[in-house]
Amino acid sequence: MIKDYTLTVTNQIEVADTIYELTLAGAITKDPIAAGQFVNVKIPNPAYILRRPFGIAEVNVAQGYIKLIYRVVGDGTQILAQLSKGATLNVLGPLGHGFPSEFLNQNADVLIIGGGTGLPPLYELSRRLYHEGHHLDIALGFPNKQRIFYEAKMSQFGHTMVSTDDGSYGLQGTIIDLIDQNFTDKSYQAIYACGPRGLELAVSAHFKGHPHAYISAEARMACGIGICNACVLHTTADTSGATNKKVCTDGPVFHINEVVL
Numbered sequence: 001m002i003k004d005y006t007l008t009v010t011n012q013i014e015v016a017d018t019i020y021e022l023t024l025a026g027a028i029t030k031d032p033i034a035a036g037q038f039v040n041v042k043i044p045n046p047a048y049i050l051r052r053p054f055g056i057a058e059v060n061v062a063q064g065y066i067k068l069i070y071r072v073v074g075d076g077t078q079i080l081a082q083l084s085k086g087a088t089l090n091v092l093g094p095l096g097h098g099f100p101s102e103f104l105n106q107n108a109d110v111l112i113i114g115g116g117t118g119l120p121p122l123y124e125l126s127r128r129l130y131h132e133g134h135h136l137d138i139a140l141g142f143p144n145k146q147r148i149f150y151e152a153k154m155s156q157f158g159h160t161m162v163s164t165d166d167g168s169y170g171l172q173g174t175i176i177d178l179i180d181q182n183f184t185d186k187s188y189q190a191i192y193a194c195g196p197r198g199l200e201l202a203v204s205a206h207f208k209g210h211p212h213a214y215i216s217a218e219a220r221m222a223c224g225i226g227i228c229n230a231c232v233l234h235t236t237a238d239t240s241g242a243t244n245k246k247v248c249t250d251g252p253v254f255h256i257n258e259v260v261l
Contacts (some may be wrong), residue, residue: 002092002225003031009087010065016149019070019117020081021057024089025065033059034098035125036216036253039068039091040224041074044083044157050222052076053248054229055194056094057120069120095224096252099125099192099214101132108134108189112158115141115175115195120149121216122194130157137183141175144168176202183189190214197261203254204256213256219247234260 007026015021028039033056033120040051058067072081083089086154099121104110110129114122119140126136136158142148145168154160163178171178175195193203194216207213226249235243236257245251245259 002095003028004092006088007066007068009083009085009089011085012081012083014081015069017146019147019149020070020072020248021149021246022068022080022083023065024068024091025063026147028066028091028093029061029064030062031094032136033066033094035059035128036098036121037094037096038121038224038252039066040095040221041068041080043079044087045076045079047244048076051092051224052080053095053221053224055118055121055216055252057123059124067120068232069117071117074164074185076256079101080186081159096248097250099216099253100212101125101129101190103212104129104132104134104189106133109186110134110136111183111186111188111191112136112138112154113175113191113195114138114154115193115199116143116147118193118195118199118216118218119154120254122192123153125152125192126154126157137186137188139163139175139183141165141178141195142169143179169252174202175199176206179206184224186226192216193217200261204261210256214253215256215261216252217254217261219252221248224248233261235259 005028011023054068104149138160191213221231222228231247232244
């Protein structure tokens with residue numbers, strides 16, 4: 001059953017240029033939340049009817065909070081950035097399906113690939129996999145040094161390397177360049193990725209045929225609960241294009257060979 005919650009802002013900080021980490025406390029943590037699920041946030045202004053989907057970056061059941069990370073790109077997210085401690089937000093969630101990991105062998109080698117604001121759901125996934133005893137290699141890509149966030153946090157869970165588009169930090173190049181130059185000496189049992197469309201396409205092409213390679217798809221959506229059909233992707237199994245999957249309810253996590261990006 002889809003639930004909506006009124007959550008309270010307990011903290012908000014700018015973790016990089018125009019990138020904010022928002023901590024929300026409330027009863028949502030009483031529900032099971034899979035790594036990779038998201039919430040649909042109502043902007044606290046009556047002029048904004050459509051909600052905004054955000055991947056859940058962290059879940060702390062003991063302290064009763066979740067964390068969201070977002071970039072300010074328009075008026076709606078600018079309103080969110082102005083929220084201070086004690087403000088409230090209405091959210092729907094947790095929504096969608098998370099990253100599958102039940103197939104992993106003990107102490108499995110796993111590759112995590114995160115690009116920009118696609119990184120947040122991979123933080124919670126990495127935290128869980130690390131505590132389960134798996135071995136993580138982590139590739140992170142950002143536009144430039146000013147937009148880098150969570151590098152140190154991700155480094156807690158495994159060997160972490162960074163690329164930037166402009167070369168202002170780490171390797172200059174794409175995240176695939178980073179992987180090809182640093183992460184080719186292992187046979188990874190699973191690959192998990194999230195990022196902008198360019199990263200999704202590159203990862204899908206690079207790891208095509210891998211039995212356990214998954215991407216968390218980014219898509220515009222209005223309702224987040226499967227009604228509006230704004231976030232459909234065609235399936236690879238049906239070349240006619242008649243069969244599709246909804247990012248909000250069938251995803252956002254898909255096997256890379258499952259949908260046409």
